[in-house]
Amino acid sequence: MNLVEDLFEKARINRWCTRHCTTCGALDFRKEVGIIQDGDIVQFVEDLKNCDFDKCSTIVDWSEAISLLFHHPILLLRSQEIFDYWLERSDLSPNHCDHLYFYLIRHFRGISPKPWIDRLIGLAEDNWHPSIVESLLIGLRNGAVDYPNLLILVNTTYKDSPRITKLFLNGTLSKKLLGFKG
Numbered sequence: 001m002n003l004v005e006d007l008f009e010k011a012r013i014n015r016w017c018t019r020h021c022t023t024c025g026a027l028d029f030r031k032e033v034g035i036i037q038d039g040d041i042v043q044f045v046e047d048l049k050n051c052d053f054d055k056c057s058t059i060v061d062w063s064e065a066i067s068l069l070f071h072h073p074i075l076l077l078r079s080q081e082i083f084d085y086w087l088e089r090s091d092l093s094p095n096h097c098d099h100l101y102f103y104l105i106r107h108f109r110g111i112s113p114k115p116w117i118d119r120l121i122g123l124a125e126d127n128w129h130p131s132i133v134e135s136l137l138i139g140l141r142n143g144a145v146d147y148p149n150l151l152i153l154v155n156t157t158y159k160d161s162p163r164i165t166k167l168f169l170n171g172t173l174s175k176k177l178l179g180f181k182g
């Protein structure tokens with residue numbers, strides 16, 4: 001029994017929109033988040049820290065749904081604590097970390113993304129995961145210069161990945177970042 005997994009299951013069954021959606025504003029889902037009672041919010045935060053992201057990701061836009069949860073003022077207030085807790089969890093998959101960084105953590109002002117970036121770089125070193133490298137590069141843009149280990153990956157392991165080369169061709173990233181071998 002986990003309140004977050006239950007909420008996601010409810011969203012899946014009812015086919016609620018859980019995106020940052022300009023048509024419906026994910027109203028049904030957000031209404032459900034908004035009515036979490038004061039007495040339940042403490043448990044909800046604990047369940048969010050410990051939720052099984054595999055269970056949550058049975059809905060398509062699970063990572064956007066997670067980010068919508070933080071519209072709740074108490075969750076917003078405790079976001080640093082929740083993100084720090086997730087960072088310590090060794091059971092999160094590379095995919096989970098990628099999505100949490102891309103859809104959530106990089107957008108939070110006042111929270112340093114560096115520990116997440118370092119973890120993601122480590123994951124991309126240990127696993128073939130072009131999506132992580134792509135997320136980092138889109139998140140950092142030319143700020144990637146501050147992460148030499150990432151630039152080494154871009155110029156070695158991932159240098160022929162179409163997802164990565166595209167970012168240089170379409171101008172998301174400066175070609176100056178190429179050729180960095182450490």
Ligand SMILES: [Zn+2]
Pocket residue numbers: 017018019021022023024025026
């Ligand atoms: Zn919608």
